[in-house]
Amino acid sequence: xxxxxxxxxxxxxxxxxxxxxxxxxxxxxxxxxxxxxxxxxxxxxxxxxxxxxxxxxxxxxxxxxxxxxxxxxxxxxxxxxxxxxxxxxxxxxxxxxxxxxxxxxxxxxxxxxxxxxxxxxxxxxxxxxxxxx
Amino acid sequence: xxxxxxxxxxxxxxxxxxxxxxxxxxxxxxxxxxxxxxxxxxxxxxxxxxxxxxxxxxxxxxxxxxxxxxxxxxxxxxxxxxxxxxxxxxxxxxxxxxxxxxxxxxxxxxxxxxxxxxxxxxxxxxxxxxxxx
DNA sequence: TTGCAGCCTCTACAAGTGTAGAGTAGGATC
DNA sequence: GATCCTACTCTACACTTGTAGAGGCTGCAA
Numbered sequence: 660x661x662x663x664x665x666x667x668x669x670x671x672x673x674x675x676x677x678x679x680x681x682x683x684x685x686x687x688x689x690x691x692x693x694x695x696x697x698x699x700x701x702x703x704x705x706x707x708x709x710x711x712x713x714x715x716x717x718x719x720x721x722x723x724x725x726x727x728x729x730x731x732x733x734x735x736x737x738x739x740x741x742x743x744x745x746x747x748x749x750x751x752x753x754x755x756x757x758x759x760x761x762x763x764x765x766x767x768x769x770x771x772x773x774x775x776x777x778x779x780x781x782x783x784x785x786x787x788x789x790x791x792x
Numbered sequence: 793x794x795x796x797x798x799x800x801x802x803x804x805x806x807x808x809x810x811x812x813x814x815x816x817x818x819x820x821x822x823x824x825x826x827x828x829x830x831x832x833x834x835x836x837x838x839x840x841x842x843x844x845x846x847x848x849x850x851x852x853x854x855x856x857x858x859x860x861x862x863x864x865x866x867x868x869x870x871x872x873x874x875x876x877x878x879x880x881x882x883x884x885x886x887x888x889x890x891x892x893x894x895x896x897x898x899x900x901x902x903x904x905x906x907x908x909x910x911x912x913x914x915x916x917x918x919x920x921x922x923x924x925x
Numbered sequence: 926t927t928g929c930a931g932c933c934t935c936t937a938c939a940a941g942t943g944t945a946g947a948g949t950a951g952g953a954t955c
Numbered sequence: 956g957a958t959c960c961t962a963c964t965c966t967a968c969a970c971t972t973g974t975a976g977a978g979g980c981t982g983c984a985a
Contacts (some may be wrong), residue, residue, distance in 0.1 A: 706916075741878050772912055779909050
């Protein structure tokens with residue numbers, strides 16, 4: 660599963676999202692997919708993607724004169740990197756304060772709260788099981 | 793409360809943390825405070841701080857030949873900016889998936905789980921009250 | 926009054942990032 | 956074969972960030 664969290668820039672996130680959705684895909688495909696959101700020229704997209712490939716964020720395969728790109732990092736890995744960085748930087752590495760922050764600073768629907776609660780219950784069962792082992 | 797979320801770089805976070813703790817403070821103070829963690833020369837620290845002041849992240853006051861710095865952004869604002877960016881970029885703006893991610897990907901002590909649960913209960917009470925209004 | 930200690934200002938530079946134009950090469954079309 | 960479309964490669968440039976040296980001003984100590 661290779662290297663830890665490369666951190667993605669904003670532009671890279673945009674590209675990555677497209678690649679996760681469309682892969683394997685060529686640069687023009689990605690450019691078109693993003694055309695609505697970001698007015699990037701083909702060159703821009705291609706440049707970013709090649710740099711990402713150089714960094715190991717994307718994998719490439721050359722078929723004739725076409726380059727196919729695939730993600731070399733899962734969405735989950737990228738998310739994890741991002742979240743860990745935030746926790747480390749903004750919350751001194753402490754997870755619960757960040758959770759508190761999230762909970763306090765936002766409104767949730769009843770359903771969302773229920774889901775979260777269920778998750779916590781599950782967590783609790785898991786950890787009590789672990790303790791008994 | 794002025795402008796929205798300037799996003800801080802890693803170096804800026806380090807400086808900010810020190811300033812929040814020590815403010816009002818001069819650049820050399822900050823440099824010394826960080827000396828353990830980062831081997832920055834005085835110039836480096838001062839440069840970053842001045843750039844931060846230019847960006848509106850720090851406020852300065854000149855007394856004689858001494859420049860005093862204060863944060864122009866609260867810790868909470870900065871945290872909020874960071875978290876919002878993460879949610880937006882990595883989770884397409886959806887809060888609960890991010891919470892789920894956090895819950896699933898980490899171990900918590902019984903106490904932490906209890907705290908979180910309490911928070912959710914509080915949340916729920918608040919939101920049901922809101923609904924009745 | 927001469928120095929020294931502190932803090933400041935200026936300037937610089939390399940790497941990384943966002944952005945894109947100009948020109949090229951291969952396959953399809955007339 | 957000439958043309959055209961498409962995707963590619965190369966090159967460039969401005970801005971931001973990390974990093975820091977060189978030299979300047981000021982007040983206190985000797």
